[in-house]
Amino acid sequence: MPKVSIVIPTRERAEYLHYSIQTALAIDDADIEILINDNFSQDHTREVVEAFDDPRLVYKNTGRRVSMRENYNDAIANATGDYLISFGDDDGIIPGQFPFLRKILEDYQPDGVSWIRGTYGWPEDASNKKLGGMRFRRDNLFGDAYRYDPKERNLQALLQCRLNDIYPVTPNLYHGCVSRAYIDRIAPTEGVFLNSLIPDVNFEYRATIEGGDFVHVDHMFTVNGYAKKSTGGAHSGNATDKTQVDPAKRFELENEADPYNDLFNHARFVPLAFLATLETVRERGGYADAKVDYHAWYKFNLQVAAKRKHPFESVKTILQDYAKRTNTTQELDALLQDLPKLKRTPKEIWGRATEIVRSLRLDDVGDGTENTIMTAVNTCDAVLGQSYGQIQSGDLSETQAWRAVKQRAGQQK
Structure with missing residues (x-):
């Protein structure tokens, strides 16, 4: 039976971490490790971890403030499992569904497993009624496991910036599971598992x-x-030392000091971070044959920047500088002269409409006393039940399982 490491990198968010740890400790399985990799937190993170009494729980501290990438890289190095699952310190794992994931690992023995993650907003803003609840989507539950090669399935879509054609069927270390053997096999160098700033995207693109x-x-x-x-x-982590006036600024400074900083700045803009990661991975990995469609990537970045009222000029300036370095100014200039607006396709509109119809929502996933990631995963288990195990054994159909979900969800309201 393979050992599974559940890895939670953290920094100064003890109030969430407490509940995140609870979700993992609730798993009834002796062959797991819950690793908390603490990025030199100055709050009561260590005390939160040490308050639990479970031999499966391991605490590691970086001993100094490092970048997010370095902390994540340390966490991977410290994990001892045959497979690694990681998520954030305000996230959680659904304990009652873990046996079904383990069965997939044992049956397929894959390089990794990807899945659909649920979404939960901590109810910290009473005026936002969407927080503290969860939506369950018919098409995101009880699906058959199937094999895929991310290079065959996703590489051309990634290079051509057709990201909607990729997700969610893509290798994930974050809210996914990957074998230690595979992580070591594609590691850029010994001891370095991530060679650009954003850990999950870096791993995904290299695996693709x-x-x-x-x-x-x-x-x-x-x-x-x-x-x-x-x-x-x-x-935007919460700072406890007086030297950190702006947490986001300190985060940037830590990134700049990281020896594996990205090739260019992405101005806290997610689409630009995707491109920066892809280009960094290509250059540092020697993947010259993976030819990027710069026109498509520039178009994506400019359209999103214009639509979301992000500082358009900063994105444009960064792209112009990079276009000069890559001799792709012609592609960028053509877009700047005539940039089409970003519009949702009929497929996207129809998909969103059918998704709402084929789903149900619980507005409150609390237990009557508190509403946390722990009560959220407990609600998930109450709603999902053991149906996936019955599907794996052939005793239940997906249609029957969804019908049972609706019945159990009704009992939660």
Whole structure:
């Protein structure tokens, strides 16, 4: 039976971490390790971890303030499992669904497994009624596991910036599971598992270029939490030392000091971070044959920047500088002269409409006393039940399982 490491990198968010740890400790499985890799937190993070009494729980501290990439890289190095799952310190794993994930690992013995993550907003803003609840989507539950090679399936889509054709069937170390053997096999150098700033995107893009034997399943095994202090693009962690006036600025300074900083600045803009990661991975990995469609990537960045009222000029300036370095100014200039507006395709509009119809929402996933990531994953287990195991054994159909979900969800309201 393979050992599974559940890795939670953290920095100064003890109030969320407490509940995130609880979700992993609730798993009834002796062959797991829960690794908390602490980026030199100055709050009560260590005390939160040490308050738990479970031999499966391991605490590591970087001993100094490092970048997010370095902390994540340390976490990978410190993990001892045959497989690694990672998520953030305000996220959680659904404990009652873990046995079904383990069965997939044992049956397929893949390089990794990707799945659909749930979404939960910590109810810290009473005026936002969308927080503290969860939506369950018919098409994201109880799907059959199937193999795929990310290089065959996704590489051309990635190079051509057709990102909607990729997700969610893509290798994930973050809210996904990857074998230690595969991580070591594609490591850029010994001891360096991530060679650009954004850990999850770096791994995904390298795995897509390298390829491998992966499995995807449309089922919910983890829940992505978001809170006021969620990492996000700016990593707006809460500071406790007086030298940190602006947490986002300190995050940038730490990135600049990282020896594996990206090739160019992405101005806290996610589409630009995607391009910066791809270009950094290509250059540092020697993937010259992976030819990027710069016109498509520039178009994507400019359209999103214009639509979302992000400082358009800063994005344009960064792209202009990079276009000069790559001799692609012609592609960029053509777009700047006539930039089409970003519009949703009929497929996207129809997909969103059918998704709402084929789903159900619970507005409150609390237990009557509190509403946290722990109560959220407990609600998931109450709603999902053991249906996926019955599907794996052939005793239940997906249609029957969804019918049972609706019945159980009704009991939660």
